[in-house]
Amino acid sequence: MRKPVIVDTPYPTVWQTAKKMGVSKKRTRELIKLADEIMARRQMRRKTEQVGAPKNRLKTA
Amino acid sequence: MPGAQRDSAFLNIPYDRAYEEHFLAYIAGVAAFGLDPRATLELTGGERRLNRIFKLIEACRYSFHDLSFVKLDRKRPTTPRFNMPFELGLVIGWQKAAPSGHQWFVFESSRHRLQKSLSDLNGTDPFVYGPNPEGILREIRNALVRHDMQPTAEQMWDIFDILGVDGVPYILKKTGASSVFEARPFADLAVLARQIAQAFVPGLPEDP
Numbered sequence: 001m002r003k004p005v006i007v008d009t010p011y012p013t014v015w016q017t018a019k020k021m022g023v024s025k026k027r028t029r030e031l032i033k034l035a036d037e038i039m040a041r042r043q044m045r046r047k048t049e050q051v052g053a054p055k056n057r058l059k060t061a
Numbered sequence: 062m063p064g065a066q067r068d069s070a071f072l073n074i075p076y077d078r079a080y081e082e083h084f085l086a087y088i089a090g091v092a093a094f095g096l097d098p099r100a101t102l103e104l105t106g107g108e109r110r111l112n113r114i115f116k117l118i119e120a121c122r123y124s125f126h127d128l129s130f131v132k133l134d135r136k137r138p139t140t141p142r143f144n145m146p147f148e149l150g151l152v153i154g155w156q157k158a159a160p161s162g163h164q165w166f167v168f169e170s171s172r173h174r175l176q177k178s179l180s181d182l183n184g185t186d187p188f189v190y191g192p193n194p195e196g197i198l199r200e201i202r203n204a205l206v207r208h209d210m211q212p213t214a215e216q217m218w219d220i221f222d223i224l225g226v227d228g229v230p231y232i233l234k235k236t237g238a239s240s241v242f243e244a245r246p247f248a249d250l251a252v253l254a255r256q257i258a259q260a261f262v263p264g265l266p267e268d269p
Contacts, residue, residue: 002186004206005164009067009122011095011264017255020069020097021248028252030235035256038227 070096071121073148075130076242082225084241085250086194087125089221090201092254093212093262096123101148102247115151122163124152125201128187129170131178146179166204168197194221210264220257228253 012020018028070091074084088098099121104113118124126149133139152165169175169187176183188204190196198217228250229241236245 002188002204004204005123005166007094007096007123007205007207008209009095012068012097012255014252014255014259017097018252021103021251023248023252027249031249031252032256034228034231035223035253035260038223039257039260042223 067122068096069099069121069123071118071124071152072098072100073124073126073145073152074100075127075142075145076102077130078240080130081229081241082194083127083129083197085224085229086197086221087127087201088250088254089224089258090198090217091123091125092251092258093217093220094201094205094207095258097255098247098251100247102242102244105244114148115155118148118152118155123205124163124165125168125204126152126165127168128175128178129168168200170196210262212258212262216258216261219261220254223257224250224254228257 014032015028018025018031023031072084072087072091074080074087076084091098099117101114101117104110104117107113126145128145128149130142131146133141149165149167152163155161156163156165167175167182167185167187169189170191172189175185175187188200190200195218198214198221202212202214202217229246232246232249232253233239233241236243236249238246241247241250
């Protein structure tokens with residue numbers, strides 16, 4: 001097994017990523033809003049999930 | 062490495078509908094490590110394509126080469142896909158001629174396929190991810206490590222899951238694209254993955 005490579009790069013901000021990818025400011029704002037909405041929806045769903053539901057959703061290969 | 066962006070990872074992968082989830086797994090996986098995905102999908106018009114591919118590779122500190130689709134397609138005339146091994150060859154040739162610290166990783170779905178399909182790489186350990194895209198997330202975690210913060214399997218899965226379940230339908234509708242393998246959806250997915258990663262992976266910087 002090959003040794004893992006150390007990543008020591010500073011994280012780009014979402015605006016830096018958008019600029020690099022050529023995404024407009026308007027579109028970036030929309031995508032940030034979308035992400036926030038998705039997160040809020042998921043948080044709400046998790047709160048309403050029954051206690052004791054299986055937590056590990058990772059499939060096994 | 063003139064002009065190389067240390068936070069960019071070149072994805073050398075097949076653009077095939079059957080591979081869509083794998084594609085999302087690579088985007089989610091590199092985003093979780095704070096890297097921006099780059100791919101030849103971004104290249105449009107102008108200068109000779111090969112030159113633009115090379116410039117894009119040169120601009121990335123890391124590259125992931127998935128050779129699992131090096132096989133005959135069904136469309137006539139049936140031909141193998143040579144783009145992925147060709148681009149891997151470009152990277153290796155470039156690094157042999159002018160080492161620059163670029164790190165490349167070979168990914169495969171089956172353990173012994175690489176020995177048969179590209180025996181010149183004997184001695185290079187591929188990252189074997191198995192049949193599912195979840196395996197790609199696991200192998201990216203085996204390929205990369207961060208000392209400041211290592212994303213967990215669950216964090217990476219959450220980013221991947223959101224991209225597929227919520228992100229792709231919205232982005233395809235908004236862009237009018239028929240597939241994620243187009244420039245606009247790819248750029249949108251990279252930005253969305255970055256924003257979601259910020260929510261899931263503690264330690265990522267927030268924009269002021």
